[in-house]
Amino acid sequence: xxxxxxxxxxxxxxxxxxxxxxxxxxxxxxxxxxxxxxxxxxxxxxxxxxxxxxxxxxxxxxxxxxxxxxxxxxxxxxxxxxxxxxxxxxxxxxxxxxxxxxxxxxxxxxxxxxxxxxxxxxxxxxxxxxxxxxxxxxxxxxxxxxxxxxxxxxxxxxxxxxxxxxxxxxxxxxxxxxxxxxxxxxxxxxxxxxxxxxxxxxxxxxxxxxxxxxxxxxxxxxxxxxxxxxxxxxxxxxxxxxxxxxxxxxxxxxxxxxxxxxxxxxxxxxxxxxxxxxxxxxxxxxxxxxxxxxxxxxxxxxxxxxxxxxxxxxxxxxx
Ligand SMILES: [Fe+2]
Numbered sequence: 630x631x632x633x634x635x636x637x638x639x640x641x642x643x644x645x646x647x648x649x650x651x652x653x654x655x656x657x658x659x660x661x662x663x664x665x666x667x668x669x670x671x672x673x674x675x676x677x678x679x680x681x682x683x684x685x686x687x688x689x690x691x692x693x694x695x696x697x698x699x700x701x702x703x704x705x706x707x708x709x710x711x712x713x714x715x716x717x718x719x720x721x722x723x724x725x726x727x728x729x730x731x732x733x734x735x736x737x738x739x740x741x742x743x744x745x746x747x748x749x750x751x752x753x754x755x756x757x758x759x760x761x762x763x764x765x766x767x768x769x770x771x772x773x774x775x776x777x778x779x780x781x782x783x784x785x786x787x788x789x790x791x792x793x794x795x796x797x798x799x800x801x802x803x804x805x806x807x808x809x810x811x812x813x814x815x816x817x818x819x820x821x822x823x824x825x826x827x828x829x830x831x832x833x834x835x836x837x838x839x840x841x842x843x844x845x846x847x848x849x850x851x852x853x854x855x856x857x858x859x860x861x862x863x864x865x866x867x868x869x870x871x872x873x874x875x876x877x878x879x880x881x882x883x884x885x886x887x888x889x890x891x892x893x894x895x896x897x898x899x900x901x902x903x904x905x906x907x908x909x910x911x912x913x914x915x916x917x918x919x920x921x922x923x924x925x926x927x928x929x930x931x932x933x934x935x936x937x938x939x940x941x942x943x944x945x946x947x948x
Contacts, residue, residue, distance in 0.1 A: 634661060636670065639769040641890070642873035643670035648677045650750035650882060656689045656838035663884070664691070667752070668831040670770045674875055680756055680882060682711040685906055689713075689885070692752040693910035698743075700731040702907040713908055720759070720902035729904055734895035736803040739770060739866065740841045742887050742909065745821050751912020765874040767894045769885055772836040773829055774871035779837070783865075786920040787825050787858070790920040791848040792838040795820035801841060803896070811844040814852060822848060825862075829889040833838045835918040836889040839863065856933040866891070877905070888912050 633646040642665050653659040666673050689695060693889040695713040699705070706727045708714040716730025743749045759763075776784070795817045799805045811817070825847070827838040843863055875883060884890065885910075897903060923941045926934035 632659075634666060636761055637672075637773040637873045638871075639673070639876075640774050640871035640873070641670060641769055642672040642674065642875070645673060645675045645936065646704060648675050648678075650675060650680050650688065650764065651684050653679075656683045660688075660691050660921065661910045663688075666770040667884065667886055670875060671771055671881065672875075674822045676878075677880050678756070678882045679880065680905075682708050682714055683909055685754065685756055686713050687712060689752060689908040689910045690756045691878050695910055696743075696750065696909045696911055697906070698909050703731070704728065705730050713876050715907045715909075716904060717907050718902065719899065733836060734765075734897045734899050734901075737801045737864075737894045738803055738806045738841065739768075739891040739893045740801045741772075741891050743837070744823065744838075744840060745796055747821065748911050748914055750887045750909040752884060752910045753887050753912075754908045756906040757875065757879050757881045757883075758904040758906065760876075760878055760903050761897050764878050765895045765897040765903065766876045767883075767892060768872050768874045769892050770869060770872040771889065772838070772865070772866075772891060773832070773834040773889050775866050775869045776826065776835045776837040778869065778871075779862075783861075784826075787862070789917075789921065790825040790839055790850075790858075791818050791822050791917075792825050792855075793818065793822050793846045793848065794861075795842065797842050806841065813843075817842075817844060817846050823915045824920075827888070827915040828850075830884075830913060830916065831886075832889075834889075837862065837866065838915060839866065839891070888915070892927045 631647050635644045637643060686695060697712050699707055699715045704727050706722050707716045707730055711921060717732040718730040719732055719734040720729045722729050726935060738777055825838060829836045831876050843859040844856060845859060921941050923938045926937050
């Protein structure tokens, strides 16, 4: 097997050619190459593939436990017998009329998947089954590069911050991100707290890890200051040139690292169908790049050690 890697941009994305996933997905040597390419380029595209559901889940399964991300309830048809494949589509099954998977054709803003979870998605794989002509574009942005390009003063200001990711339904849709009013403050105090700067474990590089909603709250900050900082960071992010676009066509396979990237997509006309297989693998608890450490208390008396450590200790509520 001779694999040819072609970087799509200097900052993110690589095409691998000379791969036959249906066979190579079971070859440890190939998986090592895929992992190396992902660590370096964050997004790997492999075109013209014929992949079975088993192979689709096998590939993603090398990167972490697979997640059942199909929408609960409803009548959607996914891939029978393969519960870890979520079909994303705006089409209906021609025979039964059932919706073919979850989804719609709306445009989406930059986001990282499943940030509301304690252990968010680590890697995401798509396999395109049908697409309109021309196919809509999906975009990926390298958040380690976005972090790197921040002014030094900003890096210093945000290095220990944590932010609350609150639940906001359909927040990734462009029209909702632009127009929907904020939830009441008490609802924005509930969700999942993550570091604002996380460590990309494979490369040890800091990555900016932003909540989609700019009205999210920075822990310990006022609503107004939180908003000002998140506006500033998102504006910096939106202006970054470190992105790659991929207009996915039938038989394209793409896999990306959700821990150090954000993705977005263009919408397409409702009259045209697009269907994609989507598999997600669990990653890790986002590791703060600048984690708090208890000072070295060697040589101190027990009382002095306790006093020195106290500001860094967590507490559990009494029951
Ligand atoms: Fe997404």
